[in-house]
Amino acid sequence: MRKKIYAFGRKIVQDKLKFSISFYLSQFTQNKIRLFLSIISVFIAGTILFTSYALLDSYYFHQFEKYSYYNEANLIEYKFDNQVDDETMSKLIDSLGSNLYIYKTEMTGSLKWPFMINETEIQLSFNITRVNNFDARLVLSSDYVVPSSLIKGRGITEEDILEKKDVIVIDEITEQLLFSGNGLGKEISIPIMGEQFQNGYSLYTIVDFATLEVVGVYENSFIDKFNFSEELEENDSLIYNTFFYIPISLNLVDSTFTDTTYLFYNIDDVEKSEAEAMQIIINRGVYQSLDDYNSYNSIVIELSETLSDVKQVIIIIVGIILMIASAIIVEAMIFSIKERFVEIGIKQAVGAKKSNILIEIFLEGSMYGLISFLLSFLISILVCLILLNIVSFRDVSFTIPLIIKGKTVLLCFVVIQLVCIVSSIIPAYIASKMKIVDSLKFE
Structure with missing residues (x-):
């Protein structure tokens, strides 16, 4: 008897869930043009953000790998446009050690x-x-x-x-x-x-x-x-x-x-030694002839700063696109609510609470975000793979793997969902303030 009751209850829940999903999907896809306009703008912004971050992460991963030997061998490299005098070189050897190659x-x-x-x-x-x-x-x-x-x-x-x-x-x-x-x-x-x-x-x-x-x-x-x-x-x-x-x-x-x-090479304390050596170079007056200087620390700092600057520019561009996308979503959802005035009024008449109406609107906004994210994710991976294979990083293209960091995926998902949900606030507020009388007047 208990098994029959349990099976009957489970069937009711499944049927209710199926009905809810089909109902929300039908409402969500009711107006194809509105759906397309709402998704396409967020999709473009998400694709730009995800593709740019993935390509940058992949390229800079390669750059860090390229210079990894500096870290493994504890190297510091100084390139001068002429030969350093013996006294300066003696001081550098005292600071950095005698493991020295001169090229x-x-x-x-x-x-x-x-x-x-x-x-x-x-x-x-x-x-x-x-x-x-x-x-x-x-x-x-x-x-x-x-x-x-x-x-x-x-x-x-x-x-x-x-x-x-x-x-x-x-x-x-x-x-x-x-x-x-x-x-x-x-x-x-x-x-x-x-x-x-x-x-x-x-x-x-x-x-x-x-x-x-x-x-x-x-x-x-x-x-x-x-x-x-x-x-x-x-x-x-x-x-x-x-x-x-x-x-x-x-x-x-x-x-x-x-x-x-x-x-x-084989320097015991690279960070301390390179600071001392740079002070020697400055004090000895040979800094002007220093053409290049590399250590793993300096390379990491330089690459990280460049990566950060580029990402900030990308965020600004994507931010502008998302602002436009947000305005489109707000307009589309307000229009959607006006189309469903009577429907919302009927729901209120049969006992639907304001919270139910709010959840429905926010769920619709979240669906915009989810679809936009999935499309952005798939298209971005395809674009990245194509670019890494055909764009002429001539000497290194084949060595650059596609690096997709978890925080990049999370960032894109959160940004897209946040924009879509925030864009749903005004339409949700309008829908929650509707009265049954207003819906009948609209009819």
């Missing part, structure tokens, strides 16, 4: 002959970089240090520096281009670009050639290898840029253009 990077142009691979013409462009020691874990890229490894031969040694040996360490792609994969012991004849002045203008021309023996080959990053293979497939010609490493004592370039990078 003197000098532009030297490119090899004068092109290479052909699969009908693609390749021009090899390189930077000659003089080092006081070569550690393939700390290889220079165009704008930051990347971890690598020595896959063949050896690096630059103290003996190479003392005896000024004509030796060079190259990357594996260059080895493949020049020697078909077996470059150890081979020689490279490098055109040396020198600075010459003609009619008051500075020009870089070939002034000499240097013959250097390959003693080591370091591994290219996965990004470099991927990009190189992609460009081979997509282009009839390309320029491949790389870094060559030679002993710091081997001065091959007749030029005043020299960037000197001092790379301190």
Whole structure:
């Protein structure tokens, strides 16, 4: 008997729930134009907000990952447009430690002959970089240090520096281009670009050639290898840029253009040491020649500030759109209430409370928000995936995963729901103040 009563009661509840859902959906979708106008404006704002935040989070996640080696190796990098004097360097070593690599990077142009691979013409462009020691874990890229490894031969040694040996360490792609994969012991004849002045203008021309023996080959990053293979497939010609490493004592370039990078690593207390070192640089009067400075802390601060500034601009733009969307929702819901004057009056006549009317209106506003959020979420993911694959972050696009943070999803949901519910306040107030007599007059 109890089972029958329980089953009967459950059926009543289910039927009532089905009726309520179908009733509210029919009311909600009664006017398709009103529904479309109410949702589309919120949908546009939500899509812009969600897409922008997801793309920014994805890109900056990649940026933080790119510089993560600075944190792992406790690196601080200083790049000067000339060499730091011995006394200043001694003070920096006392502050930062003696684990130091010195890179003197000098532009030297490119090899004068092109290479052909699969009908693609390749021009090899390189930077000659003089080092006081070569550690393939700390290889220079165009704008930051990347971890690598020595896959063949050896690096630059103290003996190479003392005896000024004509030796060079190259990357594996260059080895493949020049020697078909077996470059150890081979020689490279490098055109040396020198600075010459003609009619008051500075020009870089070939002034000499240097013959250097390959003693080591370091591994290219996965990004470099991927990009190189992609460009081979997509282009009839390309320029491949790389870094060559030679002993710091081997001065091959007749030029005043020299960037000197001092790379301190395995620092015990990075935050304290970088503050002390910066004070030394300022006090010693060499701050003006400091071209660049990187530590993981400084990189994180800079990226975070940039990310915050961009997000603030996005919020302002989205805020303006949401204000317009809110006005549209208010107008649409007021019109909806006027259409349902009689219906609301009948509900009041059969005992519906003001709270029931308010809940119905707020539920309608919440439904606008829910549908807008779901559409924004799905479309934004699709847009992000397309952009991350086809927009030309040429050298890094394939490495940027789509990062969707929980707080981004929550932010979009809360903002959209809040706008839609707040927009329902005025229509709900109007509906709750209606009287049965007013509805009959309207009829």
